[in-house]
Amino acid sequence: MIHRRDELRASKIMQQRAKDNPKIEFLWNNVVSDIKGDNKVSTVLVKDIKRGGERSISAGGLFVAIGHEPNTSIFEGQLEMDDKKYVVLKDLTRTSVEGVFAAGDVHDHRYRQAVTAAGFGCMAAIDVERWLSERKRKTGK
Numbered sequence: 001m002i003h004r005r006d007e008l009r010a011s012k013i014m015q016q017r018a019k020d021n022p023k024i025e026f027l028w029n030n031v032v033s034d035i036k037g038d039n040k041v042s043t044v045l046v047k048d049i050k051r052g053g054e055r056s057i058s059a060g061g062l063f064v065a066i067g068h069e070p071n072t073s074i075f076e077g078q079l080e081m082d083d084k085k086y087v088v089l090k091d092l093t094r095t096s097v098e099g100v101f102a103a104g105d106v107h108d109h110r111y112r113q114a115v116t117a118a119g120f121g122c123m124a125a126i127d128v129e130r131w132l133s134e135r136k137r138k139t140g141k
């Protein structure tokens with residue numbers, strides 16, 4: 001595990017699980033500077049950002065997991081978003097567009113958990129159902 005700082009932000013219990021795993025080696029204060037290979041990864045070059053210097057590690061693959069970027073690009077220009085590209089909710093699960101509701105990691109920059117996403121999913125479903133019923137009552141459609 002290559003990490004640019006000398007500590008992780010993950011929960012203590014998850015950190016401990018990774019640290020206790022004999023198959024995981026931590027490279028602190030390092031960043032990936034290049035990936036080499038012919039059609040598939042064979043070598044990863046890493047740079048020590050504190051001490052300087054670069055070294056290569058043989059690897060058959062590389063998983064990139066850094067930061068949080070909400071997957072909202074398809075809604076750009078359609079739904080109001082904040083400066084970090086999270087969908088802005090107006091009233092619980094309503095978005096800036098009438099009849100469009102949002103739930104989960106697209107709007108939740110604070111908790112970003114499966115259980116909160118599922119809860120918001122339930123809220124959005126109830127709000128959609130109420131919105132449809134109200135529309136039918138008003139317009140007959």
Ligand SMILES: Cc1cc2nc3c(=O)[nH]c(=O)nc-3n(C[C@H](O)[C@H](O)[C@H](O)COP(=O)(O)OP(=O)(O)OC[C@H]3O[C@@H](n4cnc5c(N)ncnc54)[C@H](O)[C@@H]3O)c2cc1C
Pocket residue numbers: 071074103104105106112113114115116117118
């Ligand atoms: C490594 C990792 C570990 C985690 N561990 C935990 C944990 O221990 N406990 C916990 O509670 N949470 C955990 N989470 C967070 C949790 O996974 C998320 O908060 C949750 O999945 C958010 O649910 P969601 O429905 O909002 O989004 P997602 O689960 O991301 O669902 C979005 C869905 O939309 C689909 N989609 C995307 N774009 C399109 C498109 N253009 N058209 C159609 N479909 C599309 C995707 O394929 C996906 O199925 C973890 C997340 C990660 C990345």
